[in-house]
Amino acid sequence: TLAESRQVIDNLRSGRVEETSFADAIQQEAARFEEVSGIPCKVSYTLSHPLPAEAKEHLTKIISEGLNNITRHASARQAWVNLSESQHHLTLEIEDDGQGFDYQEERGKSGHYGLLGIEERVLMLDGELSVDSQPGEGVCLLVQIPLHPTGGTHER
Numbered sequence: 001t002l003a004e005s006r007q008v009i010d011n012l013r014s015g016r017v018e019e020t021s022f023a024d025a026i027q028q029e030a031a032r033f034e035e036v037s038g039i040p041c042k043v044s045y046t047l048s049h050p051l052p053a054e055a056k057e058h059l060t061k062i063i064s065e066g067l068n069n070i071t072r073h074a075s076a077r078q079a080w081v082n083l084s085e086s087q088h089h090l091t092l093e094i095e096d097d098g099q100g101f102d103y104q105e106e107r108g109k110s111g112h113y114g115l116l117g118i119e120e121r122v123l124m125l126d127g128e129l130s131v132d133s134q135p136g137e138g139v140c141l142l143v144q145i146p147l148h149p150t151g152g153t154h155e156r
Helices: 002-013 022-037 053-074 103-107 114-124
Strands: 041-046 079-085 089-096 128-133 139-146
Touching: 022 041, 022 053, 022 079, 053 079, 053 089, 053 114, 053 139, 103 114, 114 128, 114 139
Parallel strands: 041 079
Antiparallel strands: 079 089, 089 139, 128 139
């Protein structure tokens, strides 16, 4: 447990995504997940605009933590990472076909920091997180991040 905790903290602080392309970083996370878990992970990536370094950094860490949660808890046979954009939002979905869970029940439990870390990173990007899961039905983490015009701000 201590080693896992240290790894999570190291992941939060280490490695800038800027050193590699964002698409490559996502593929590397999926490949690492497949190697460690033995669970196939299909990646779909469609972005037409470059993202700020901060967004790439947080999104890569969100993907990493989401896949780590699948490895630890889901008992899944398949995982998916889908990244797409609309005119105003970037959408990230991390899904599995595993055992699912009750999100509201798990949120308040002591020692469960993976989802908390994801929530905090989504908030830092001014985004929204929704978790679609029921016991026995898999999980879909849905992250929506506003796309800001270059040099501009947005209103809430």
